Amino acid sequence: MFAFNRFSAQMLLLVLAASLLLWVSCRAPARPGRRADTPTHQALRDYQQHLGGLDSAVARLTRHVAASRPMKEQQAAFLAARRAWKRVELWAEYYSPSAAKALNGPALFEVEEFDQQQRLHAPEGLQVLETYFYPDPYGPARRTEVLEQLAFVRSTLLGLRHTAASLTPTDRQLFDAARLEVFRVIALGVTGFDTPASPGLVPETAAALAGVAAAVAPYRGRLPAHPAGRLDSLLRAAQAYLRRHPEAAAFDRLEFIAAYANPLSQRLWEAQQALGITPFAEVRALRPDAASLFAPNAFEPMAFAPTTTAAVPAARAALGRLLFFDPVLSGNGSRSCASCHQPARAFTDGQARSLAFAGAGAVGRNAPTLLNAALQRGQRHDGRLFYLEDQAADVLHNPTEMHGSPTAAAGLLGRSPAYQKAFGQAFDRDPAGAVTGAEVQAALAAYVRSLVRLQAPLDAYMRGQRQALSPTARRGAAVFLGKGKCATCHFLPLLNGTVPPGFERTEYEVLGTPAHPNSRRLDTDPGRGGATGIEWQQHAFKTPTLRNIALTAPYMHQGTFRTLADVIEFYDQGGGAGQGLAVPNQTLPADPLHLTRAEKADLRAFLEQALTDTTGLYQAAPARLPAFSAGLAHLNARPVGGRY
Structure with a gap:
């Protein structure tokens, strides 16, 4: 931890800000009765309090300090x-996300990607305090x-209180914020994302749900009896469960999510609908x-597309x-995208690194x-591309991959009457028009966006099918969500x-990641650092999805590990730094996890059994490809999927 020399300045800022806030509050007293009867302002007063x-x-x-x-x-x-923050x-997260990040962001050093001086920003806030x-x-x-x-936290809090004094929340925003907080509890809270070392996870979860209950409490009198009763009953049951299981080490996170938190967001949605509060469009x-x-349809792949103003036709x-x-x-007419993405x-x-062109x-x-690849902001292992359209062009141009180009492919495809018709339908235009490289990219991206698969046994379990996971997989989920910190x-x-x-x-x-299993040499691939030029991001790679991981060996960006057992062992030892490699910017904690042999076996069972979704995979390839006319009739013998 770096020592800072801002204490005196921050304490002075704190005193000045407190005086200003007191002066403002005296100059602008609250007007009794002003909008006091609306549920949003009742909830706002609770927040301010x-x-x-x-x-x-x-x-x-x-x-005390x-x-x-x-x-x-x-x-x-x-x-x-910490409980008061929760x-x-x-x-705070909904209306003041920057202040919330400052108060409770990860205790990791950061460099702004567009800062040419590459200044290292030290973390601040509650998670940094936890490390003390x-x-x-x-x-x-x-x-x-x-x-x-602490001075930094208090000064940030003054800004948060000032912002709260000017808020004018709406019913729609309040219910949106309430469900997002339940989602935050599920994905970040109970997993220990923002309490990596302290023992307060369960009480903090209770405090967060108390905040949700307080936000929607003013609507209780307006709700029909049935949804009001269902919501109140579940909130009480969730708090009772948390009181019965106060210790983080023994807390059954999977059970809490499946039986209480996940249904709670559904009850909030039910209440919102009963009140006639429409969601955002x-x-x-x-x-x-x-x-x-x-x-099943919680996620929208088009949110990560360059244009989201119109629905994409199924024909695309x-x-x-x-x-x-x-x-x-491809440049030689031999390999297809499916050659390396089967x-x-x-x-x-199934290869550590795919066979290069020719x-x-x-x-x-x-x-x-490529399953669920549409549900991430960055493409490629180093995230150097934003959109799937760009990814398609990059792969087609790459001399070691497809060694072609969208433009060259478009010129050839335009000589197939069947493809001309298909492009006309896909882009709602005259089939006689010229096929373009941009259309080729857009069509490939549309197909990848159709490869969202969220029907794994874990999903079924969370939707109420309690037999979807075996006892072994459930024990593995406990490791995944808890001790393993996965x-x-x-x-x-999404598991990415x-x-x-x-x-x-x-x-x-x-x-x-080592160059080879059990190697004492770090892999030389610069990762994101090579894409951004930022030294602190050297060897950083996108966190990939673990869905379908049983089918995607070998693992890591260069296929270092052949089995899941090898991967689990690597993490258990604290990554490269935990194994003695010099990795000063490692973001994975270098402390060993101390997983037992049984816990490792259960974790592997969870990954293999709970996350696999093969829906439609074996019918993915078309039976035949569009034909070309007489001048290119020799292409009609090309195999679906090409050759590797």
Whole structure:
């Protein structure tokens, strides 16, 4: 942890800000009765009151630290401040996301990607404070650092309170925020994402749900009896379950999500509908009308498209399917996209690194699955591309992959009457028009966006089918969500690095992957650092989905590990740094997980059994490809899928 020299300045800022806030509150007293009868403003007053409680909790912790109170008292005060934060998290995250990140962002150093000076930004806030109290308490020499962090938290809180004084929430926003908070509890809260070391996970979950209950409580009198009763009953049951299981180590996260949290978001959606509050119409990755994280159609692939203003015709994805399996897109007319992305292998090829074009060696990295590839912000292992359209062009141009181009492919496809007709239908234009490279890219991207598969046994379990997971897989889920800390990077429900509950950005991690299994040499691939030029991002790679992982071996960006057992062992040892490699920017904690042999076996069973979804995979390839006319009749003998 770096020491900072801002303490005096921040304390001065704190005093000045507090004086300003007091002056404003005296100059602009509240007007009794103004909009006091609306549910949103009743809920807003509760938020403002608990913001004051959070400030008091942080002030109490500051006094304990300043007075060098016994460490147990300081830790208790810290945990109380964390619970107070969770009580207001719903509102803060929704209306003041920048302040919320400053208050409770990950304790990791960052570099802004467009900062040419590559200045390293130190983390601040509650998660940084946690590192002083847990797992090992700080020593007296670091007390000034703790006070500096507390001063930062209090000054940020003053800004949050000032913002709260000017809020004018709507019914739609409030219910949207309430469901998003439940999603946050599921994907980040119970997995320990923002409590990686402290023991307060379960009480903090209870505090977050108390915030949800308070936000919707003013609507109770307006709700019909049935949805009101169902919502109240579930909120009480969830809190009762949390009280019965207060210890994080023994907390059954899978049961809590399936029996309480996931149904709670559904009850909130039911209440919103009963009140006639329509959802937002905007295009989001997690749809505004998603009743739960595990609803079949909860996610919108078009949210990650360059244009989301119009629905894509089904004919475009159907055309993209033909193109995906057609070798005429390659420079030598031999290989297709399906050569390296084979449906039976969840659209991978089973190779550490795919065979290069014309058999000339191997490509630079492992072929990732395309299932659910549409549900992530970045494409390629290093995330250098934003859109699937760009990915299609990049692969077609790449001399080691397809060694062609969208334009060249378009010129050839335009000489097939069947393809001309298909392009006309796909893009709602005259079939006689020229096929373009942009259309080729768009059709391929549409097909990949159709490859969303969220029908695995885990999904069925979360939708109420309790027999969908075996006892072994359920025990493995407990490891995945708890001791193994897997879900703190592979976020529910997508199991990739797309960050919930907004699902707007994708995370990159530095794992310290060795060049070869058991090697003491770090793999030389610069990863995201090579794409951005940022030294701190050297060896960072996109967090891939774990869905269908049983079908996608070998693993890591260059296929280092052949089996899931090897991967689990690597993580159990703390990644590269845990194995003694020099990885100063590793984001994976280097501490060993100390998983038992039984826990490793259960975890592997969960990954293999609970996350596999082969829906439609074996019918993915078309029976035949469009024919060409007499001048190119020799192409009509080309095989579906080409050759590897």
